Amino acid sequence: MSARSNGVSVFVRTRPSVNFAQDLIEYLPDQKTINIHMKKDTRNVVNNQQSDWAFKMDGVLHNVSQSHVYDMTAKNVVLRALDGYNGTVMCYGQTGAGKTYTMTGATENYKQRGIIPRALQQIFRETEERSEQAFTVWISFLEIYNETLFDLLSTLPDADSRDSQMTIVDDGNGVRVKGLSVHLTNNEEEALNLLFEGETNRIIASHALNKNSSRSHCILTVYIESRSRTLSNAKYVTSKLNLVDLAGSERLGKTGSEGQVLREAMYINKSLSFLEQAIIALADHRRDHIPFRQSKLTYALKDSLGGNCNTVLVANIYEEAAQIEETLSTLRFATRMKCVQTEPAVNEHIDPVLQVKKLEMEIRQLKNELAIHDSLANRSLVSYDAMSDTQIADINFQVHRYLEGTTDEIECLLLVVSVEFESWYNESYLIPEEVQNALRDRGSIRPGMMPLNRVLALEEDEQERFERLHQELLSSSPGSISFYNAHMRTQQRKHYFRAMSQAQPQRKTARVIIPQVKNKPPSILLSS
Ligand SMILES: Nc1ncnc2c1ncn2[C@@H]1O[C@H](COP(=O)(O)OP(=O)(O)OP(=O)(O)O)[C@@H](O)[C@H]1O
DSSP states (O other), X not given: OOOOSSSOEEEEEEEOOTTBOTTTEEEOTTSSEEEEEOOTTSTTOSOTTOOEEEEEOSEEEOSOOHHHHHHHHTXXXXXXXXXXXXXXXXXXXXXXXXXXXXXXXXXXXXXXXXXXXXXXXXXXXXXXXXXXEEEEEEEEEEEEETTEEEETTTTSTTOOOOGGGOEEEEOSSOEEEETOOOEEOXXXXXXXXXXXXHHHHSBEEEETTEEEEEOSEEEEEEEEEEEESSSOOSEEEEEEEEEEEOOOBOOHHHHTOOHHHHHHHHHHHHHHHHHHHHHHHHHOXXXXXXXXXXXXXHHHTTTXXXXXXXXXXXXXXXXXXGGHHHHHHHHHHHHHHHTOOOOOOBEEEEOHHHHHHHHHHHHHHHHHHHHHHHHHHTTOOOOGGGOOHHHHHHHHHHHHHHTTTTHXXXXXXXXXXXXXXXXXXXXXXXXXXHHHHHHHHTSSOOOSOOOGGGOOOOOXXXXXXXXXXXXXXXXXXGGGHHHHHHHHHHHHHHHHHHHHOTTOOSBSSTTOOXXXXXXXXXXXXGOO
């Protein structure tokens, strides 16, 4: 079990190195403790008073597989999200320390896929297994770049890009991003398509420590709704699972960044320092004000760090001497995060339509029972429907007395349904209003797969290579079909975009409007 019920779970993941700083870093056999030893009078000493530190975490993930990382950190959070608990898994650390590798992993290699693709796979496997429940899953993918919000899925058909209008709102039922597209997702492959589409749209740049450095914070959110198929129950549960890949902190001197990359680094460092301030405040139980609104990142994560959420932090570190100061700073942040308390709770709702129907049935049943009772008392068997108005009024009076205490609730519900059902339902519902509208119209929101007419064939030899590889991998790992199909689609789009948008080196796919393409799609895309 990874997530504890009363506090943020914190894991440290190391980026393996041939230059392991064995004099400075010590992993204890309990696989939970890291000791840092630094000589007092070297330039590396961060605090002259102290040269040895011991950091105790929920787990130290050193030289372990992606699968092990997932099992330790996210698996339980995902399972609980399917039960109606909000969850957050977040990677934090120095630039190049392995956050994106941990969170997304290698998009071209199934075995090295990270937490997000594994979570998406687990969600859809579980929803198939839990046949007594009907699940609905939506996905959104937000990017925060230089304090500006971007919709990483705005390039999808019908997503209706509204980047400039996006704002974070807190309506008392939780934080949401107004204007962010949310996509109904029916299976693992559709979900992976959304992930890969968004990843392609992320802003990356090269610097001395990472040639593919993410220059933004990204939050992939999975919204889950679950209703019972067996019980005629008005209750249903919802949850929000946030999978967060933060941009990396960087010492400007070390990364040698300049120009645009330097400007980005300044935004990144500033927002991470606001995140740290919010964490310090959350961890201090005497504080009643938490400075969430200082940055877009902290505001967007307001209900995902503490509160009723199962929260897991993965702190990514280097294990090289040259990065020891940043490693120490990451471990300190992780320790603060560990002090943040959470109170996970199921997000249970009552469906007003079902509730009223149920109450109406109960009232009718009760009325019939009372009518029979009344008729027997008068020694005449008259059915409720055949009674006089006075008899019915009398029975209604008895019903109201019988229902004393619950009558108000029933009347209130009926009133809500008849007068304000539409707005009440929308406000209390998990999904933003515009998305509900789109879903209701069956028009503007569809599963996030690219339509086939957008698919441009790969160069023939590459396509053949992929299909051969695909067959080989499938025979050894049948679970990988969705992953490789989604990867294939992204590759095709990349080829297309490379040809179409050479002039947009920063945002790789850019917001290019794709013309109708009549090429026949490769057979592999038709296999699912
Ligand atoms: N545990 C690991 N095993 C193998 N390779 C790793 C591991 N962690 C990181 N890497 C490799 O190190 C490089 C940098 O990793 P990554 O891009 O994930 O860092 P990051 O923390 O996301 O950086 P940034 O903040 O700059 O985006 C990548 O090439 C990645 O494949």
